[in-house]
Amino acid sequence: MSAILELADVTRIHGSGATEVRALRAVHFHAHAGELVAVMGPSGSGKSTLLTLAGGLDQPTHGAVRVEGVDLASLGYKGRARMRRTSIGYVFQDFNLIPALTAAENVALPRELDGARAGVARRAALQALEEVGIGELADRFPDEMSGGQQQRVAIARAVVGERRLILADEPTGALDTDTGEEILRLLRARCDAGAAGVLVTHEARHAAWADRVVFLRDGVVVDESGTDPAESLLESDAAR
Amino acid sequence: MSVRQALLALLEQGPMYGYQLRAEFERRTGSTWPLNVGQVYTTLARLERDGLVEGTGTDDEGHVIYRVTEAGEDEVAAWFTTPVSRSHPPRDELAIKLALAVTVPGVDVGAVIQGQRTATMAALQDYTRLKRTGRAALPGAATDPADLAWSLVLDSLVFAAEAEIRWLDHCEARLRRVAATRDDVRRPGEAPAAENATDKAARR
Ligand SMILES: Nc1ncnc2c1ncn2[C@@H]1O[C@H](COP(=O)(O)OP(=O)(O)OP(=O)(O)O)[C@@H](O)[C@H]1O
Ligand SMILES: [Mg+2]
Numbered sequence: 001m002s003a004i005l006e007l008a009d010v011t012r013i014h015g016s017g018a019t020e021v022r023a024l025r026a027v028h029f030h031a032h033a034g035e036l037v038a039v040m041g042p043s044g045s046g047k048s049t050l051l052t053l054a055g056g057l058d059q060p061t062h063g064a065v066r067v068e069g070v071d072l073a074s075l076g077y078k079g080r081a082r083m084r085r086t087s088i089g090y091v092f093q094d095f096n097l098i099p100a101l102t103a104a105e106n107v108a109l110p111r112e113l114d115g116a117r118a119g120v121a122r123r124a125a126l127q128a129l130e131e132v133g134i135g136e137l138a139d140r141f142p143d144e145m146s147g148g149q150q151q152r153v154a155i156a157r158a159v160v161g162e163r164r165l166i167l168a169d170e171p172t173g174a175l176d177t178d179t180g181e182e183i184l185r186l187l188r189a190r191c192d193a194g195a196a197g198v199l200v201t202h203e204a205r206h207a208a209w210a211d212r213v214v215f216l217r218d219g220v221v222v223d224e225s226g227t228d229p230a231e232s233l234l235e236s237d238a239a240r
Numbered sequence: 241m242s243v244r245q246a247l248l249a250l251l252e253q254g255p256m257y258g259y260q261l262r263a264e265f266e267r268r269t270g271s272t273w274p275l276n277v278g279q280v281y282t283t284l285a286r287l288e289r290d291g292l293v294e295g296t297g298t299d300d301e302g303h304v305i306y307r308v309t310e311a312g313e314d315e316v317a318a319w320f321t322t323p324v325s326r327s328h329p330p331r332d333e334l335a336i337k338l339a340l341a342v343t344v345p346g347v348d349v350g351a352v353i354q355g356q357r358t359a360t361m362a363a364l365q366d367y368t369r370l371k372r373t374g375r376a377a378l379p380g381a382a383t384d385p386a387d388l389a390w391s392l393v394l395d396s397l398v399f400a401a402e403a404e405i406r407w408l409d410h411c412e413a414r415l416r417r418v419a420a421t422r423d424d425v426r427r428p429g430e431a432p433a434a435e436n437a438t439d440k441a442a443r444r
Contacts (some may be wrong), residue, residue: 043414188372204361204405205398208368213361215354223354226362 002069003030004165004196010063012049012219018138022070023049025219026063031165036188037197041216046201048093048169050216054161054198055167066165067165068115071120085110089158091168093200095150097142097157104138107157128156131186133179147174155183166190166197166226172206184209243275243283244317248292253342255296257303258284269390270370272397287312334404338411349415357408364401366392 007029014021023045023137031037039047052058053065056072066070067087072080097106107125111120129135132152142150151174157165166187174178180203188209191197199210207213212226250256251263257279265275289295292312296305308316334356341347371394409427 041411142312204364204402205368207361208364208398208401209372210365213365214356215357223358225358226365 001031003066004062004068005031007050007054007060008064008066010050010053010060010065012058014054014237017137022219024053027219027221029054029214029221031198033164034191035212036085036191036197036199038201038213039209039216040201040207040213041157042103042206045216047216047218049168049219049220051090051091051169051198051200055088056083057090066133068123080186082114085114086161087164089160089163089166091151091154091158091166091171093153093169095142097150097153099142101153102141103134103145103153103156106142106153107160111156111161125156129153129158130232131159132156133182148176148179152179152183155186157174159186164192164195166195167202168198170202170229172201172203178189179189243279244287245316246329247280247283247286248308249308249316249319251308252295252313255305255307257299257305259303261306264386269393270390272393285320317375342415353408353412353415357405360401360408362399364405368402369397371398372395396398404431 006104010024010027010029011022012024015022015087016139027046027050029037029050036110039050041047049058053060054067055077056065056067059073067083070083072083075083098109101109104122106127107128108118108121111124116124126135126138129138129152132155134152134156135151137145137153140149142153145153151171155168155171166220168187172183175183184206187197187199197210199206201207210226212224214221215223215225245262247266250261253264256264258277261284262275262280264276284293288295289307290311291309292315293306296307298304323386338349339351340351341352364365371391
């Protein structure tokens with residue numbers, strides 16, 4: 001089984017000298033096709049850092065980040081940007097919607113930038129908005145929506161199209177319990193359909209939807225709960 | 241556990257024998273708290289002694305059928321209208337374990353917390369999987385009251401596990417804060433090993 005996302009011995013240091021912050025230290029992390037992995041840890045433990053590295057939005061100080069076997073560092077800026085439009089869906093901690101575009105336009109943008117025809121991109125966008133339960137808000141602008149509704153637009157943008165890797169940073173932060181659960185159901189369904197998902201969350205009940213939960217402390221992976229599909233394969237091999 | 245009241249409440253639905261009572265109890269609680277048949281029959285014997293149920297003879301296969309008496313009905317009504325007592329919190333092994341871990345020298349409290357958090361998270365993952373894929377998730381669950389009951393029991397387990405993890409996070413954060421203030425008190429160059437650096441600094 002191949003990992004869609006792999007962080008190999010990744011360290012990320014911000015600043016230098018007295019102000020140096022080791023946000024991640026020698027982290028090994030992976031997510032396979034069909035797998036949803038949750039990342040938990042206290043504020044400042046490196047969760048968002050891990051996710052931005054995985055999404056090619058930031059570069060590691062040491063180590064390698066591979067998506068579908070490709071080292072992101074070898075792609076260059078343009079290659080990474082293309083990867084982000086086509087293979088990687090990203091839900092930011094603070095939504096990151098473009099204020100001048102409607103909900104549907106925000107969701108359609110990555111595909112349009114990638115050369116899809118406007119009508120095709122819009123139809124996919126409407127469907128994704130429908131899936132997150134706000135189809136009727138397609139033509140609203142971000143400042144005409146509640147925080148929870150904007151968050152759902154951000155999620156629709158991350159899952160639209162054939163994303164192989166979905167990275168979500170606190171995607172349920174501004175949502176009530178039921179809506180939060182719906183979003184988890186949606187992420188889970190995408191992973192069951194073959195995507196790899198990484199979910200950063202403070203909520204244990206949301207992390208519990210994942211196959212594995214990885215605990216970060218001070219930039220280090222300290223523990224893991226749940227089963228690793230690769231390991232359970234090894235076990236069943238050994239049992240034979 | 242209130243097996244006594246639960247069995248009485250089930251008998252309000254109609255007369256039943258021991259095995260049936262056990263099955264009905266487990267249908268509603270998803271065998272979260274398994275009852276053995278012996279326990280059911282001893283409880284029924286005590287209820288009969290106290291005049292809360294009475295035997296109504298046997299069925300064709302020889303099972304003794306019980307039904308609730310008027311006094312039993314009153315007891316059930318009182319059970320439903322009285323809140324579960326919170327004045328004596330049930331003994332909580334984890335809270336006791338942590339209370340001792342922070343006071344007994346040489347225990348790695350951080351490891352105790354992390355080990356428990358991983359175990360509780362694994363249980364929470366199991367409950368969530370059951371909710372997602374089990375009996376409670378079937379389309380019929382909305383209409384069968386026993387399935388609804390089981391799904392609410394499952395929710396209760398989810399909330400309890402979640403609360404436990406939040407509490408563990410809280411304990412860890414507080415212990416880190418305490419450790420950090422101890423470090424602040426220490427002067428640069430001072431030997432770091434002092435267990436009670438705060439006391440030493442205070443004495444100086
Ligand atoms: N650009 C930056 N420059 C300097 N330090 C940074 C930068 N970005 C992050 N850090 C530091 O790296 C550490 C990890 O930050 P990160 O954002 O990954 O934490 P987090 O686990 O996502 O926290 P939260 O739960 O609060 O979102 C923190 O100490 C943070 O201050
Ligand atoms: Mg963060």
